[in-house]
Amino acid sequence: MTLKQIYTWIAIGVAAIILVTVGITSWYTVDESEQAVILTFGNAEESITEPGLHFKMPWPVQEVEKLSKETFSLNFGYSQDDKSNKKQVQMITGDENIVLADLVVQWKIVDPAKYLYQSQDPKLALNNATSASLRSVIGTSEIDEALTSGKAEIENEVREMLIGLVESYNIGISVSDVKLQEVDLPDAEVRTAFTKVTDARETSNTKRNEAEKYRNEKYEEALGEKDAIISRAEGDKVARIEQAKGDVAKFNALYEAYRKSPDITRERLVIETLEDVLPKANIYIMNDNGNTLKYLPIGQQQPPQPAPTQGGSNDDE
Template sequence: MTLKQIYMWLAITISVVVLAIVGITSWYTVDESEQATMLTFGEAGEDITSPGLHFKMPWPVQEVRKVSKETFSLDFGYNQDDKSGADQIRMITGDENIVLADLVVQWKITEPSQYLFHSADPKQILNNATSASLRGIIGTSKIDEALTSGKAEIENDVRELLKSLIADYEIGISIIDVKLQEVDLPNEEVRTAFTKVTDARETMNTKINEAKKYRNQKYEEALGEKDAIISRAEGDKVARIQKAKGDVAQFNALYEEYAKSPTITKDRLVIETLEEVLPEAKIYIMNDSGNTLKYLPLDPSKSKTVAPAQGGSNNE
């Protein structure tokens, strides 16, 4: 074989290798669960999130790095199965008590280029940011809040603080959710003491609530009695006013009759008064100017009588 033939076969071989590399590296696929970023001469460019077949410049001009779209979980805090306590992470509350907290962070990669090239270990950064967020919020909370009713608020505060830190770090990660699994005391003796304090506080609150309920009940009863008294007084006032108006009207009517016939009205009033004072007596009105003694037909069965007047004739 001549030298010219050797060069020719070498050129053909190199051409075939180059064509093979171009053909193999000029296309790539992205699965449904993947996303990718394009590197041009080692510099990160656009991110590819749509699945399917894609084409690019052959290697080494362009290169593709793929990452997952799935949601990851980061468990941070103490391990309940660790009886020795070697791996337990202790935190100090705002009122200087020690607690153990267990947190689960759900996250995913949303910016592949940032995740791949903005930090050497984004997972470690996420772990450190989670630790800082949880410790910071626990450090401003009281132990009662951390162990009882304040867990939801602590969880929300940790979530917001962690999202803010991750956004500032620009490591291509988004926080999906933060779940505060458990907050506990460091040992059994402390748990027992705290349980007794909690029980005493609950008993105190129960007694206070019962006292408030009794006070409210008596207060409502007093208000009801007050309203009843006021209502009766109002009714009595109206009755008295109406009675007074009636008496005034009656008096005015009598006065009008009296003005017309004073003598007749006077006699009628006297007779009506006697009938009211002596309802069982027989009354004889004598209109006689004579001096003859008159005998009245008294009823022996009646004890109440009126003495006869002197003189004149008698009319019944």
């Protein structure tokens, strides 16, 4: 074989390799759960999110980096299975108490180019932002809030602060949710003491609620009694007004009769007054010389008894 033939076969081989390389590296596929970024001589140009078959310039002109669309979880804080670990993340509350917090951050990649080239380690940046947000919020909260009723508010504040930090970093990450799993005390004895304090506080709240309920019941009863008294008073008022009107009408009628016949009316009033004052008395009307004119059976009178007969029987003697 001549030298020319050797060169010819080498050229054919090189061309075949180039053609195979071009054929293999000129297309790529993106799955439903993936997103890709095109690199032209190492510079990120565009992000591909549509699934399917795509074409590009062959290697080494263009390359493809594929990243997942799934939602990732970042666990920050202590592990509930190993609370005795001395490397647990401890933080100080606003009232200078030490607590352990367990936080889960849900995040996803929204810009592959920035995720790959804007930061050297975007996961570490997210972890540091989570630590800063949680420590900042816990540091302004009291231990009672962190361990009991204030967890939801702490969670919301951490979420808002973390989202703001990640957006300012511009590293192609989006935080979708933050869940505060647990806030606990680092020492068993302290936890026991705090549990007793919490139980005492709950008992105090229960007693206070019972007292408030009793107060409300008595207050409602007092209001009902007040309304009943007012209603009775209004009834008595109306009755007395009507009675007074009747008395006025009666007096006016009596005055009219007196104006027409004063003597007769005067005598009538005297007799009626005597009947009221002495209801059981026998009333006699006398003339001026003291002799009885007439027996008037006014009031309850006894029937007259028969007079005894003259003389008696021999038995009476």
